[in-house]
Amino acid sequence: MLEIVNLHASIDDNVILNGINLKVNLGEVHAIMGPNGSGKSTLSNVIAGHDGYDIISGDILFDGESVLDFPPEKRAHLGLFLSFQYPIEIPGVTVSNFIKTALNEIRNARGEEPLAASPMLKMMRDKMKVLEMDKGFLSRSLNEGFSGGEKKRNEIFQMAMLEPKIAILDETDSGLDIDALRIVANGVNSLRSKENTFIIITHYQRLLDYIIPDFVHVLFNGRIVKSGGKELALELEKRGYDWIKKEQE
Amino acid sequence: MSDNDKIIDEVTSSEYKYGFSTEIDADTLPPGLDEDTIRLISLKKNEPQWMTDWRLDAFQVWKKMDEPEWANVHYKKPDFQAISYYSAAKKRNIESLDEVDPELLKTFEKLGISLDEQKRLSGVAMDIVVDSVSVSTTFKKTLKEKGIIFCSMSEAIQDYPELVKKYIGTVIPKSDNFYAALNSAVFTDGSFCYIPKGVRCPMELSTYFRINEAGTGQFERTLLIADQNSYVSYLEGCTAPQRDENQLHAAVVELVALDNSEIKYSTVQNWFPGDSNGKGGIFNFVTKRGICETSAKISWTQVETGSAVTWKYPSCILKGDNSIGEFYSVALTNNFQQADTGTKMLHLGRNTKSTIISKGISAGNSHNSYRGLVRMSPRALNARNFSQCDSLLMGDKCGAHTFPYIEVKNPTAKMEHEATTSKIGEDQIFYCQQRGLSTEAAIALIVNGYCKDVLNQLPMEFAVEAQKLLAISLEGSVG
Ligand SMILES: Nc1ncnc2c1ncn2[C@@H]1O[C@H](COP(=O)(O)OP(=O)(O)O)[C@@H](O)[C@H]1O
Ligand SMILES: [Mg+2]
Numbered sequence: 001m002l003e004i005v006n007l008h009a010s011i012d013d014n015v016i017l018n019g020i021n022l023k024v025n026l027g028e029v030h031a032i033m034g035p036n037g038s039g040k041s042t043l044s045n046v047i048a049g050h051d052g053y054d055i056i057s058g059d060i061l062f063d064g065e066s067v068l069d070f071p072p073e074k075r076a077h078l079g080l081f082l083s084f085q086y087p088i089e090i091p092g093v094t095v096s097n098f099i100k101t102a103l104n105e106i107r108n109a110r111g112e113e114p115l116a117a118s119p120m121l122k123m124m125r126d127k128m129k130v131l132e133m134d135k136g137f138l139s140r141s142l143n144e145g146f147s148g149g150e151k152k153r154n155e156i157f158q159m160a161m162l163e164p165k166i167a168i169l170d171e172t173d174s175g176l177d178i179d180a181l182r183i184v185a186n187g188v189n190s191l192r193s194k195e196n197t198f199i200i201i202t203h204y205q206r207l208l209d210y211i212i213p214d215f216v217h218v219l220f221n222g223r224i225v226k227s228g229g230k231e232l233a234l235e236l237e238k239r240g241y242d243w244i245k246k247e248q249e
Numbered sequence: 250m251s252d253n254d255k256i257i258d259e260v261t262s263s264e265y266k267y268g269f270s271t272e273i274d275a276d277t278l279p280p281g282l283d284e285d286t287i288r289l290i291s292l293k294k295n296e297p298q299w300m301t302d303w304r305l306d307a308f309q310v311w312k313k314m315d316e317p318e319w320a321n322v323h324y325k326k327p328d329f330q331a332i333s334y335y336s337a338a339k340k341r342n343i344e345s346l347d348e349v350d351p352e353l354l355k356t357f358e359k360l361g362i363s364l365d366e367q368k369r370l371s372g373v374a375m376d377i378v379v380d381s382v383s384v385s386t387t388f389k390k391t392l393k394e395k396g397i398i399f400c401s402m403s404e405a406i407q408d409y410p411e412l413v414k415k416y417i418g419t420v421i422p423k424s425d426n427f428y429a430a431l432n433s434a435v436f437t438d439g440s441f442c443y444i445p446k447g448v449r450c451p452m453e454l455s456t457y458f459r460i461n462e463a464g465t466g467q468f469e470r471t472l473l474i475a476d477q478n479s480y481v482s483y484l485e486g487c488t489a490p491q492r493d494e495n496q497l498h499a500a501v502v503e504l505v506a507l508d509n510s511e512i513k514y515s516t517v518q519n520w521f522p523g524d525s526n527g528k529g530g531i532f533n534f535v536t537k538r539g540i541c542e543t544s545a546k547i548s549w550t551q552v553e554t555g556s557a558v559t560w561k562y563p564s565c566i567l568k569g570d571n572s573i574g575e576f577y578s579v580a581l582t583n584n585f586q587q588a589d590t591g592t593k594m595l596h597l598g599r600n601t602k603s604t605i606i607s608k609g610i611s612a613g614n615s616h617n618s619y620r621g622l623v624r625m626s627p628r629a630l631n632a633r634n635f636s637q638c639d640s641l642l643m644g645d646k647c648g649a650h651t652f653p654y655i656e657v658k659n660p661t662a663k664m665e666h667e668a669t670t671s672k673i674g675e676d677q678i679f680y681c682q683q684r685g686l687s688t689e690a691a692i693a694l695i696v697n698g699y700c701k702d703v704l705n706q707l708p709m710e711f712a713v714e715a716q717k718l719l720a721i722s723l724e725g726s727v728g
Contacts, residue, residue, distance in 0.1 A: 048683050052675070072682035081683075088680040092698030101694055102684035109685065141698070158684065 001026050001197055002047075002166050007058035009046050015056065016042045018222035024166070027194040031208055031233060032201045034219035035241045040201045041085050043219070044170045048082045049075050062166075077109035079165030083155040083172050085201075089143040095154060096124065096138035099161050106162060127160040131187045148175030156187045163191070168199045173207040185210030205237035220244055278335040284308060287434055290335045294403055294437075297410055307423040307433030314427045320589040321618040321650055324532060324558045327497045334435045334468075391451060398443040399454055402470050405441035412443055416474055420503040420540045420566070428499040428560075429536040432468045436501070439470035444479040444510070453708050455484040469500040475510035475545075482513040484711060497532050498556075504539030504547055508569065511546040512539060515707050516563075517715055520555035525584045525613075530557025537561065538593075541601075543569030549592065550577040550706040552715045554722040557586060562620065564593035567601035567632075574603040577703040579715075581722050582615030582647070591621040591652075596629040596662070605636040608700050611647035612723055618650040625662035632662045640670045641699055643692075643723070693720030 002024040009017040016039045024030055034040055046053050047060060049072035059066050062078050070078075090098065104114040115123075124138060131153055143151050152172050159167055169188070173181055188198065188211050200211060208216075208230065216232040217224045220241070225248060226232065236244075278286060287308050291301040316326055392399055398409060405413050423433040444450055475481055485502075498520065506512050514537075523530025533556040539547040549563035565574030576592035594603035603623065611617040623634045640649035651668055673695050681691035697704065697716050704712045 048679075050679055071687075072679060073685050073687050076683055076685040084680065084683075088674070088676050090677055090680070090695055090698055092701035093694055098684070098694070101690070102681075102686060105687070105690060106685040162684070 001063060003061040005059045007060065008056035009053045010056055011053050016222050017046065020224060022224060024197050024199060026197055029198045029200065029211060029213045031213040031216045032199060032219055033216060033233065033236055038219045039222040040219055041170055044082055044168045044201065047168065048072055048080060077106055081159050081162055081164030081167045083159060083169040085170040087143045087151040087155055091141050091144050093142045094139050095142055098142050099158055103161060123161065127157060130190055131157055132183050133157060149177065149180045152176055153180065153184060156184050160187060160191060165196050170201045173202050173204065181207060182210060205233045208233045218244055220248060278333050280331050280333045282329055282334055286334050290435060290437065293335060296406055299414060300406055304434050307430050310424045311430035311434055314430055316427050320560050321616065322558050322560060322587040322589050332497065335437060395448050396445040397448060397450055400441055402439040402441050416505055417472055420505060420538050421501055421536050426536060428534040429501050432470060432499050432501040436468040436470035442473040444475045444481045446476040447478045449479065450481040453482045453484050467498045471502040473512060474505045475507060475512050477507045478509045480511045482708065484515050484708065486517045499534045502537040506539060506541045506545035506547050508543045508545060513548045515711060516551040517711060518553045518555050519718060522555050522586050523557040532558045533561065535561040537563035540566040541569055541572035541574060544571040545569055546573040548575040550703065553580040553588060553590060554718055559588040559590055561590045562592055565603065566595045566597065567603065568597045570598040571600045572598055576605045577706045578607045579700045579703045580617055581610040581719060582617045583722055584613040584615060586615045589618040589620055591619045593622040594634060596625045596632040599630040601629055602633045606702050607638045608703055609640045609649050610696060611649050612643040614646045616648045618652060620652040622654040623664060624656040625659045627658045629659050630661050632659065634664045636666045638668045642670065642672050689724055692723055696723060
């Protein structure tokens with residue numbers, strides 16, 4: 001589904017990604033862990049097509065096709081979704097209007113008719129129920145004045161609405177209290193299927209108690225230095241990242 | 250626009266008749282302006298003597314005035330002797346849309362304007378759709394039953410001279426400013442509207458509906474009177490790009506809101522802004538002002554996207570106690586457009602309130618200025634004003650300027666002024682793109698969000714069109 005081949009990327013002449021290799025198949029959940037500054041958000045942005053980065057070498061493939069030349073929206077149309085570590089505020093644009101616009105742009109790109117208002121609203125209500133969100137949310141200005149937890153929940157809500165094939169969750173758990181964490185994890189689990197795949201970026205093991213990953217990777221200095229099963233997350237939790245750092249030296 | 254509106258529009262626009270006797274058969278006066286020109290205009294329009302005298306008086310005033318220099322706009326001043334001041338609306342000889350500028354047609358398409366409407370706007374001759382005559386009749390009947398007068402200024406001068414005489418020039422005197430004086434001398438047509446006491450106008454009054462809409466010319470004059478306890482919502486302009494051979498447009502709009510009445514006046518202005526190099530656009534120098542008697546309210550809402558140069562300050566004289574003035578504005582400039590626009594809120598009465606929300610958007614090499622005056626007179630006890638003036642910049646070749654003038658002569662008055670300048674963030678665009686929006690769709694969404702407080706003031710259908718218009722006006726301005 002998603003394949004990253006020996007990817008090197010830089011920003012403002014600082015090389016951040018140093019040869020990432022990762023293969024993610026449908027139906028799988030991958031966790032990427034790593035200390036602050038190891039390049040996790042950079043990797044997400046580069047996969048999503050942010051044009052602030054220079055791709056030095058390597059490739060990113062969706063279903064075997066290179067997407068390096070595709071603008072971000074085209075990657076979104078192919079089914080990529082990024083839950084942002086720091087969601088952006090767009091004043092004056094309501095949550096419902098934003099999601100409606102996004103969903104219909106994607107449908108349009110796929111040659112589908114726009115979704116009519118009433119099924120759209122019903123779908124929103126259904127998804128919000130799973131995420132235990134208040135109806136009033138829909139008419140709020142996107143992320144404006146949202147608490148950290150509300151922003152993250154809103155990201156997952158959008159993901160639920162857009163039904164992506166590949167979802168990258170960049171530190172969705174940070175800033176969530178334990179109840180919110182459980183709700184968000186339930187939301188993700190309810191979307192898991194054989195038709196999609198999730199990449200969960202996190203510092204901590206605790207989200208992985210709820211969303212059980214098939215694979216865990218450790219990112220360090222822009223490279224995946226260790227991969228394993230879910231027990232690797234537990235080991236990191238117990239021992240911290242220092243032993244990884246030492247191993248690298 | 251609803252289907253009904255379109256139908257009415259087609260009917261009315263193809264029914265245009267000239268309301269004057271044709272003793273002189275020339276359709277267009279030669280260029281030039283002197284007293285004879287004015288007498289001739291008045292004669293052609295079969296006006297009463299007082300109207301002719303009024304015009305002549307205005308001309309004397311105008312001759313002594315200089316074209317204003319203070320606005321933050323730069324342009325080559327028109328030669329007022331090179332303009333023809335009277336031209337009966339001539340049907341342009343276009344047979345089909347094939348002869349129309351394809352750029353214009355593309356824009357029509359994006360705005361979702363029907364084929365028939367496209368033909369009308371670009372001046373293609375059209376037949377009347379017979380079935381729809383009844384729709385227009387129903388519309389007129391409803392207004393008539395309520396006693397509402399809605400007609401062209403020419404008709405009003407003929408049919409309601411006492412009303413016109415009583416109110417014309419009372420809000421904007423002939424001597425008000427250079428362009429208003431000129432307009433008073435040479436105006437050829439415009440709209441007249443009177444809402445009787447206690448009547449709530451049941452529909453949005455739109456210049457779209459009115460017979461005579463075509464050919465109001467470059468010096469348009471509008472007079473709208475809301476009698477005591479009445480209400481009217483009035484729409485002016487349209488979102489489709491309007492072209493005109495006349496470069497200079499100097500309209501005057503006067504609103505009179507008598508005790509307890511309310512006037513909502515909404516404008517979407519999309520005159521041809523010139524090409525991307527700034528050539529050939531329209532100069533729009535408008536004077537708009539309303540007067541509020543006791544507990545009356547006037548709301549100006551405008552979405553300005555067109556014209557090469559805009560000079561426009563819809564204002565409120567809050568004369569009566571407890572009266573309210575509002576100004577909601579979006580002014581968008583792109584390429585080489587220049588806009589100097591804003592409002593004046595003149596608080597004379599006690600407990601008067603005003604709100605100013607101005608949203609400027611500048612792109613390309615354009616310049617966009619907000620100029621606003623809030624004056625609290627000594628008598629204006631407890632007067633209140635809230636002003637918010639925001640500027641949004643796209644790219645780094647454009648300019649946004651804010652000139653707020655505040656004169657407070659009453660210690661009980663309260664003023665709040667907020668101003669922000671922002672840029673559309675790349676992170677905002679990336680966020681939208683990640684959700685599947687193209688850069689242009691992202692900008693449209695962000696800009697519409699930014700303008701929401703103003704767009705919300707527009708009647709629903711108009712708001713939807715205005716949103717599309719903003720998006721189209723910004724196309725290609727980023728990236
Ligand atoms: N604009 C930039 N210019 C230079 N360095 C940057 C820039 N943005 C991020 N970095 C650096 O890239 C590294 C990786 O950052 P990031 O991907 O955000 O890490 P993580 O998400 O794992 O915490 C950090 O060392 C950060 O300082
Ligand atoms: Mg990060």
